[in-house]
Amino acid sequence: xxxxxxxxxxxxxxxxxxxxxxxxxxxxxxxxxxxxxxxxxxxxxxxxxxxxxxxxxxxxxxxxxxxxxxxxxxxxxxxxxxxxxxxxxxxxxxxxxxxxxxxxxxxxxxxxxxxxxxxxxxxxxxxxxxxxxxxxxxxxxxxxxxxxxxxxxxxxxxxxxxxxxxxxxxxxxxxxxxxxxxxxxxxxxxxxxxxxxxxxxxxxxxxxxxxxxxxxxxxxxxxxxxx
Numbered sequence: 364x365x366x367x368x369x370x371x372x373x374x375x376x377x378x379x380x381x382x383x384x385x386x387x388x389x390x391x392x393x394x395x396x397x398x399x400x401x402x403x404x405x406x407x408x409x410x411x412x413x414x415x416x417x418x419x420x421x422x423x424x425x426x427x428x429x430x431x432x433x434x435x436x437x438x439x440x441x442x443x444x445x446x447x448x449x450x451x452x453x454x455x456x457x458x459x460x461x462x463x464x465x466x467x468x469x470x471x472x473x474x475x476x477x478x479x480x481x482x483x484x485x486x487x488x489x490x491x492x493x494x495x496x497x498x499x500x501x502x503x504x505x506x507x508x509x510x511x512x513x514x515x516x517x518x519x520x521x522x523x524x525x526x527x528x529x530x531x532x533x534x535x536x537x538x539x540x541x542x543x544x545x546x547x548x549x550x551x552x553x554x555x556x557x558x559x560x561x562x563x564x565x566x567x568x569x570x571x572x573x574x575x576x577x578x579x580x581x582x583x584x585x586x587x588x589x590x
Contacts, residue, residue, distance in 0.1 A: 364558060364560065364588040366581065366588065367388055367417075367559060368566050369393070369397070370390070371391065376408045376412050380413050382581040384414060385415075386414055386450070387414060389404070389405060389408055389417070389449075396424055396484075397421060398422065399418075399422060400419065409447045409449055415451065416450055417450055418444045418449050419453045421455070422437060427457040427485035428456070428464070434456075437467075437471065438474050441471055449478060451478045452471070452479070452480055452481070454471055454481070455482055455484065457485055462494075462495075463499065480504050480505045481506070481507040483509045484540065484541065486508050487511050492510070492513070496508070500531070500534055503534070505535070510541075511524075511541030515541075515542070516542025517540065517541050517547075524555055537557065538561050539555060539560055540560070540561030544564075544565035544580075545583050548560070548565075548584050562584070566581055566584070567580075
């Protein structure tokens, strides 16, 4: 079971490597729920990390719908991230009426060069997640969906997450994320048995992005997922 943690700076990268995480989601501006990080940070992070780094590609937090100019900008950032040797990208694109934007997704896939693709929690803004899953299953390049399963956190949506995981089968990894912490990780692992888990503030000292990564919290999570 993969433990993925959010990093926002180089110290986070070092700590996630040292403390036992399996993968990094590299983001900027977590006060906006994660935007595209600075490219010099991406380049340095890939150089120093021994575990895979997936990079958020998200130009703003106004919505998950983007203009043609923004889609082109995102495509160029994906190519740049790939040139630094990142493991993957984290994206999410919706149409104005709230469906997955397959035109933009096609564009991103065409430039991703074989990097892993995670469709992020834009998935939770869909009115019909079952329909969204069916769309994404048409794209073998999209290997992971990061989702809370609906409004709120993971523990609010066990039934829908179980439904999504059953629908995804072996073709798609449904990665629970949203509100995960040392307090509820045992419940989530026992209830869902996912292939991966995504942590933000739940692995931070004081549950704040203003504080560092907690070695003790990651060690506890590892003890739960590898028991």
